[in-house]
Amino acid sequence: MDYLEIEGGCKLSGNVTISGAKNSALAVIAATILSDKEVTLTNLPNVVDIRTLLKLLTMLGAKVEHNDTVAKIDCSTISSTRAVYEIVAQMRASILVLGPLLSRFKHCEVSLPGGCAIGQRPIDLHIKAVEALGAEVTLEQGYVVAKAEDGLKGNKIIFDKITVGGTENALMAAAMADGVTEIVNAAKEPEIVQLSEMLNMGGAKVEGIGTGRLKVHGTNGKPLDFSEPVEIIPDRIEAGTYLCVGAITNSEITLDKVNVEHIQTSIEKLEAMGCDFYIKNDSVTIKPVAELKGVNIVTTEYPGFPTDMQAQFMAVATLASEDSLIEERLFENRFMHVSELNRLGADIWLKGNVAAVRPVKELIGAEVMATDLRASSALVIAALAAKGTTKIRRIYHLDRGYDRLEEKLSNIGAKIVRKKS
Numbered sequence: 001m002d003y004l005e006i007e008g009g010c011k012l013s014g015n016v017t018i019s020g021a022k023n024s025a026l027a028v029i030a031a032t033i034l035s036d037k038e039v040t041l042t043n044l045p046n047v048v049d050i051r052t053l054l055k056l057l058t059m060l061g062a063k064v065e066h067n068d069t070v071a072k073i074d075c076s077t078i079s080s081t082r083a084v085y086e087i088v089a090q091m092r093a094s095i096l097v098l099g100p101l102l103s104r105f106k107h108c109e110v111s112l113p114g115g116c117a118i119g120q121r122p123i124d125l126h127i128k129a130v131e132a133l134g135a136e137v138t139l140e141q142g143y144v145v146a147k148a149e150d151g152l153k154g155n156k157i158i159f160d161k162i163t164v165g166g167t168e169n170a171l172m173a174a175a176m177a178d179g180v181t182e183i184v185n186a187a188k189e190p191e192i193v194q195l196s197e198m199l200n201m202g203g204a205k206v207e208g209i210g211t212g213r214l215k216v217h218g219t220n221g222k223p224l225d226f227s228e229p230v231e232i233i234p235d236r237i238e239a240g241t242y243l244c245v246g247a248i249t250n251s252e253i254t255l256d257k258v259n260v261e262h263i264q265t266s267i268e269k270l271e272a273m274g275c276d277f278y279i280k281n282d283s284v285t286i287k288p289v290a291e292l293k294g295v296n297i298v299t300t301e302y303p304g305f306p307t308d309m310q311a312q313f314m315a316v317a318t319l320a321s322e323d324s325l326i327e328e329r330l331f332e333n334r335f336m337h338v339s340e341l342n343r344l345g346a347d348i349w350l351k352g353n354v355a356a357v358r359p360v361k362e363l364i365g366a367e368v369m370a371t372d373l374r375a376s377s378a379l380v381i382a383a384l385a386a387k388g389t390t391k392i393r394r395i396y397h398l399d400r401g402y403d404r405l406e407e408k409l410s411n412i413g414a415k416i417v418r419k420k421s
């Protein structure tokens with residue numbers, strides 16, 4: 001099993017180019033199912049989750065040409081609508097094929113995705129959304145079996161809880177439905193905006209883009225035509241992660257190809273901790289600060305502070321000069337990184353869904369274990385500032401969502417090597 005070996009304490013400097021957003025790319029790839037013509041996607045991140053979803057489309061019968069950041073996907077040849085357990089178990093975002101398969105083929109069977117380290121991850125809201133459009137959904141031997149023999153019909157979908165994936169499935173289900181669908185309490189993440197704009201371009205008119213109330217004019221069974229290439233938006237979580245690298249190592253680093261609008265909360269929180277920034281077009285430079293102040297964070301849906309940045313900020317807070325309080329409101333178990341950060345000498349205490357981070361003078365390198373994608377990046381951040389050597393095991397978690405992490409960090413002076421045990 002691969003592990004990362006990091007020599008901490010180095011000053012970093014230079015530029016990091018931010019890749020395309022994994023979480024937007026996954027929804028965009030699923031949306032190509034709605035077309036019977038070839039679609040070109042660009043600026044894809046080179047990460048495992050993207051390859052997994054492209055493999056699923058291939059298993060369904062689609063033709064996929066994929067190199068590094070570009071994919072050409074032709075779903076005219078899809079011959080199966082059964083997303084098998086072996087793939088869905090690897091990546092729960094495979095559930096995003098539910099809406100488009102149902103909308104285009106009027107039936108599908110998608111394995112129930114497992115939970116994961118951060119929580120139970122139910123899909124009840126996804127099912128409620130497609131049932132509102134007339135689908136009949138049953139659970140059979142671990143599979144969600146959805147049928148709509150007469151096709152989906154436009155209707156009102158009210159989400160009592162904001163769900164990114166649920167909103168994406170609702171949008172894609174509504175895209176080829178007969179009539180207009182209104183989605184109330186929709187997620188507003190940048191990936192929802194990108195998906196909505198893509199569906200618009202493909203011929204399903206979407207109104208209210210960027211708001212919590214979306215209106216989708218379905219094509220009534222006519223496949224969408226994504227005639228223009230779709231360029232994946234920059235990854236706001238990758239960008240926030242590298243800003244945290246700069247903050248904890250007291251280094252001046254510049255991120256290129258970012259969307260500054262999408263990382264406002266990360267910038268604002270690091271400013272509150274004492275960091276300065278220089279912003280020019282799609283580049284952001286973080287200026288070092290000798291002493292970081294404590295920070296208070298409550299995770300919430302976009303445009304609030306993202307849960308996907310919670311672990312990374314906790315790592316930075318371990319070396320602040322004051323206490324920090326971090327409350328996780330979206331997932332019930334997203335503190336798996338706490339015990340591993342404490343192994344590096346941090347002083348973090350948990351009470352329910354609140355973590356109290358008390359300042360320590362230094363972190364000391366140790367052997368630690370990654371538990372989920374963002375927890376892994378928090379351990380890398382801490383290791384870069386820890387004294388001595390840190391070994392991070394189970395880094396397959398990292399490979400799911402960070403494109404060429406070691407290369408990008410080495411290019412700005414980090415001593416980081418991937419080794420085999």
Ligand code: EPZ
Nearest residue numbers: 023093121122123124125126163164165166308330331373
């Ligand atoms: C997406 O997951 C992201 N994944 C997650 O990023 C991110 O943490 C999450 O949104 C929140 O921003 C992808 O986009 C592939 P949700 P998703 O549905 O869609 C509950 C990463 O690190 N819920 O918005 O699964 C759910 O349990 C990953 O890149 C239901 O109760 O998240 C959670 O408490 C981790 N029923 C809350 O809603 C449902 O049917 C938010 O979940 C669906 C969700």
